[in-house]
Amino acid sequence: MPKTSLPILKSLLDIGGSVDTFHDWLYEQSAKFDNRPWMYHIPGRPETILLSSPGTIEDAMSTQGHIFLRGPVGQYTSYDIFGKGMIIADGDQWYYHRKTASHLFSMQMMKDAMESTVHEKLGVFLDVLDIYHKRGKPFSFKEELLHFTMDVISKIGFGVELNTLKDSPDRETDHEFLEAFDSAGVGFAVRVQTPIWVWRIKRFLNIGWEKVFQNDIATMHNFINKVIMESMQKKAELAAKGEKMVAKDLISLFMESNLRESEDMHIEDDDVTIMRDMVMTFIFAGKDTTAHSMSWFVVMMNRYPEVLRKIREEMKEKLPGLFNGEIRVPTQEQVRNLVYLEAVIKENMRLTPSTGFIARECMQDTTLVDGTFIKKGQTIMVSSYCNGRNKKSWGEDALEFKPERMINPETGKLRVFSPFKFSAFGSGQHVCIGQRFAMMQLKMTLATLFSKYDIKTVEDPWEITYEFSIGIPVKGPLEVEVTPLASTPATSA
Numbered sequence: 001m002p003k004t005s006l007p008i009l010k011s012l013l014d015i016g017g018s019v020d021t022f023h024d025w026l027y028e029q030s031a032k033f034d035n036r037p038w039m040y041h042i043p044g045r046p047e048t049i050l051l052s053s054p055g056t057i058e059d060a061m062s063t064q065g066h067i068f069l070r071g072p073v074g075q076y077t078s079y080d081i082f083g084k085g086m087i088i089a090d091g092d093q094w095y096y097h098r099k100t101a102s103h104l105f106s107m108q109m110m111k112d113a114m115e116s117t118v119h120e121k122l123g124v125f126l127d128v129l130d131i132y133h134k135r136g137k138p139f140s141f142k143e144e145l146l147h148f149t150m151d152v153i154s155k156i157g158f159g160v161e162l163n164t165l166k167d168s169p170d171r172e173t174d175h176e177f178l179e180a181f182d183s184a185g186v187g188f189a190v191r192v193q194t195p196i197w198v199w200r201i202k203r204f205l206n207i208g209w210e211k212v213f214q215n216d217i218a219t220m221h222n223f224i225n226k227v228i229m230e231s232m233q234k235k236a237e238l239a240a241k242g243e244k245m246v247a248k249d250l251i252s253l254f255m256e257s258n259l260r261e262s263e264d265m266h267i268e269d270d271d272v273t274i275m276r277d278m279v280m281t282f283i284f285a286g287k288d289t290t291a292h293s294m295s296w297f298v299v300m301m302n303r304y305p306e307v308l309r310k311i312r313e314e315m316k317e318k319l320p321g322l323f324n325g326e327i328r329v330p331t332q333e334q335v336r337n338l339v340y341l342e343a344v345i346k347e348n349m350r351l352t353p354s355t356g357f358i359a360r361e362c363m364q365d366t367t368l369v370d371g372t373f374i375k376k377g378q379t380i381m382v383s384s385y386c387n388g389r390n391k392k393s394w395g396e397d398a399l400e401f402k403p404e405r406m407i408n409p410e411t412g413k414l415r416v417f418s419p420f421k422f423s424a425f426g427s428g429q430h431v432c433i434g435q436r437f438a439m440m441q442l443k444m445t446l447a448t449l450f451s452k453y454d455i456k457t458v459e460d461p462w463e464i465t466y467e468f469s470i471g472i473p474v475k476g477p478l479e480v481e482v483t484p485l486a487s488t489p490a491t492s493a
Helices: 012-016 019-032 054-063 071-082 091-104 107-135 141-158 176-192 196-205 208-240 250-256 271-303 305-318 339-351 435-452
Strands: 038-040 048-051 357-362 379-383 453-457 479-484
Touching (some): 019 038, 019 048, 019 379, 048 054, 071 176, 071 196, 071 208, 071 271, 071 357, 091 271, 107 141, 107 435, 107 479, 141 176, 141 208, 141 271, 141 435, 176 208, 176 271, 196 208, 208 271, 250 271, 271 453, 435 453
Parallel strands (some): 048 379
Antiparallel strands (some): 038 048
């Protein structure tokens, strides 16, 4: 444990005093322990052992993955917001959710539905940026990225057109679901760092952050339940006409699935509850993570203009149509060969992963590959933030932003790293199911935006940091000013 831990309060004061810099505190302690496993303890919560090296992460998440599960403590803490969704489920429940969702991320679905949705919403994004440019005032780029990813996810995930991006410039208040979702992210982060008995009492008394958290959850669940019922009604109407719903979103895929009827599956919840949990997981995994990654990308391009210059040079060489007006929004195939752009995206994710850590409960006494003994009931925390800064893995320049480290200098192709070293997409059997889609969306979006506009942060980019939440979002609104590139005609609104 850190030397500053106290006999009774344990690590409570350390963590309480570093809420705004929580991930950096974890990294500093990991560096002091030479990236070996180390423990911290919040009274009222299980002891937590932090892992930040590829070897121990692989052992816990893969080799001994059957021992380190979400477990009853994590599931109880997360149930209010995620139910029994894939993020926190184990066993049959996890397999069922993952198997159903896997159909959505098939190569055929990527080609048929996902790419066209991203392409369509990027066209709207360019229209919105043109409006902001003509008004000549700074605006929250983080908010618009969240609108963009929400519109994409809502259409792909449950077949609904929210149009949060299209209506954004002239709307005084945000969509109630988005406001509740963002607020719930903070509320959940507060809960997981609070002694269990404390947040349970606050929830019972309906006070403090727990009151806000429960109100946010009610808003989100009401919205999702409404969407599900509309989708089910649509299917019933089609069935009455002798027609069949074409499965093109998560809800319709679930409704067409026969997995639930398997005798080997033990699923207790009703269909609406299962679908709601799926949708919540899908939105969390697909909306915030991608938007946060792009927010940090904007920050990094403002910190490192020479990197942005190289990105544009690559695009001008391989996709000149992006700059002369022939291509407004590129296709998945067109951005496939933008090697340097993908290297920058991955370097950005290495240093600012969308999900800073994941936690697992040890279900029986065991010993990790490095000799660390873990007791039953203790929690392990896999920190992608610390793992991405591990100097033993990434070299003495691990804290520096160097996209070239992602490219093989001999072949000019992207290096392939173990998911236990580059853990931004998770690792083991729980690796991100939508990582191919995420990379496609990131490349298409960033190639579009940075080939059309200069995006300058109002705040000094070196002063921008993260805020305390489930993930690692940019703190504050990320206000920017956008200017069309000189060689590119401004798009029409």
